[in-house]
Amino acid sequence: MVADARQYCALPSPFPMKRGGALHGARVAYETWGTLNAARDNAILVLTGLSPSAHMMSCAADPSPGWWEGMAGPGKAIDSSRWFVICVNSLGSDKGSTCPASANPATGEPYRLDFPELSLEDVANAAHVVVRSLDIERLACLVGCSMGGMAALAYMLLHPGTVRTHISVDTAPQAQPFAIAIRSLQREAIRLDPQWANGGYDIHGAGEHYPDMGMSIARKLGVITYRSAMEWNGRFARIRLDAEQREEQQPFGFEFQVESYLEGHARRFVRSFDPNSYLYLSRASDWFDTAEYGGGNVMEGMKRIRVERALVIGVSTDILFPLEQQEQIAEGLEAAGAAVDFVALDSPQGHDAFLVDIENYSRAIAGFLAKL
Template identity: 80%
Template sequence: MNGPGTAHDARRYFALPSPFRMKRGGELHGASVAYETWGELNAARDNGLLILTGLSPSAHAASSVDDPAPGWWEGMIGPGKAIDTTHWFVICVNSLGSDKGSTSPASIDPASGEPYRLNFPELALEDVAEAAHATVNSLGIEQLACLIGCSMGGMSALAYMLLHPGGARAHISVDTAPQAQPFAIAIRSLQREAIRLDPRWDEGRYDIHAQDGDRYPDIGMSIARKLGVITYRSAMEWNGRFARIRLDPEQRDDDPFGREFQVESYLEGHARRFVRHFDPNCYLYLSRASDWFDIAEYGNGSVHEGLQRIRIERAMVIGVSTDILFPLEQQEQIAKGLEAAGATVDFVALDSPQGHDAFLVDIENYSRAIGGFLDRLGAD
């Protein structure tokens, strides 16, 4: 049921209700959400499974006939895989505010005919959740069999369930948090500062289509990405992969303070691949939305009480002991809150050395946990 799409583009689009009102004020007109689907929706419309993503991924979570390119969770989704598309109708939504197809600061503002840039309304993860919920409803699904949220998407998933009680039968929480903690806020604050201090950011007025670095904040985006990558992996991972190995002399910069170690070259490569593939203003908006999210707002200042307002039957909460961005204790907090709300909860603490990025890398262990949970859910 991948629907219409050109070759190598499986994206579909849902036009949001207009105006689409935002949590923190402001509204969007003519906004839309990009999404992709895999598998078939059954006659009862009760096998829908929604995936909400981290900050930067697109809706292309896995390959399909319409787009055979590997997706960002390719090892997890497909026939016979943990998220088995012969059983589940899988939907992955590109977050509102992202430049991967959904309406965002990089989109054209119908009121001006120019990109929104910083005229885009303040974005909250509740807006991301509401846009995803409207998309799911447009497919004729009243209740999801399961809602999966990864990283930032896990926060959006919590908002989805809070705003729409009974909107999902089950939930899989992957490496996320019920609220941003000071360390995560500090890192994201530095990332945003790096972008905004690049003179070529120009208060958000950079040339979106610039082919050179003179009109685009390449340096700011590069630093922001490097900071992110450092926190996505663990010290164990960095030590094991790079130790203190130096680059060969011909690979080093002429600058006396330039790259000398392999780990520096690795970060540079990651940044170079990312800089022109994610819009800086979109990055700023989604990053700040992540900092703002706080489930305690729904529980009289208590995270535990906020979580108790969620109504689902079953949940699996997965965390990694080496995750410094969304530490394991926050996963335990989610598990205890959902259990207190009446859900049957499986808590899985993994020892993957990859840190926060483990759900993208340690497919074997995540597949075992997620696949087992979904098998049990499907057998009910």
């Protein structure tokens, strides 16, 4: 039996969605670490990127390494011996939360494409329900990474006064054309796979009818943009596969190590994440725009966020959420009255640096939290 530290929070029923429709009997998965103090003011909420679960770090109930294991835990940058840490699995994700693969209570069958249109505001509102269910009125800090950083901005816009400080990690106040274009191609790869069957594939990869090829291409496109050209050159250069590793029997088969690396990455991912959930969360990322809260102006939207202090971290090699967007977040929060620390890192790992360059990100995050 696999250990599982997941807890579940029931959402109000109906749970209204920003773009119309509502969910009934929905829930979100989350995990917690540390102890909530008597004043209930030492809570840190972490919102994740598109695909991670709520298992951010290991614990007694689930000792397996979490997706941010190097960053969080006793004595680490996000110190669970000091803070009560909460990580929520996004609404719409298949890692325990209600999603397109979940049963629609109205039919008893999976929602599939009958799942209501999903926005990051819905993700934020669901996370806020979790926080309130724990009887926490105000977070000591809200941390958002990648897509979770956009959801964190939505959280603070929709629930003013509920967050004391904020850590923004490799994210954006709105999707830019390059990011939209990449995610559009990822969704197209899935939709054009005949096995996607208009969302009717075998749920949870339980059978033969599953869009493996579409998911594989989508993942490869993602991985290419998560890292930088500098890292690809440094890791692989133009090194060719050994003769026995090449697909010589296949026309135009793999010849270079970088191709084999992407294939291995894709194989590990393909059946570990629900394709329809991927489509919904990807599109929600494209839709998010703080300008909606500022009369069509991003800076005016950012000015509506009220926190005491903020740390904004970006990396110069990130092509998906470029450094200019981190600067925009920092300027907006500062204009709103926050004391802002802006950290620009030169990590070669690109967008994924926050998962890889733990030393530099830890230094910035630990330094910020030490001031609180």
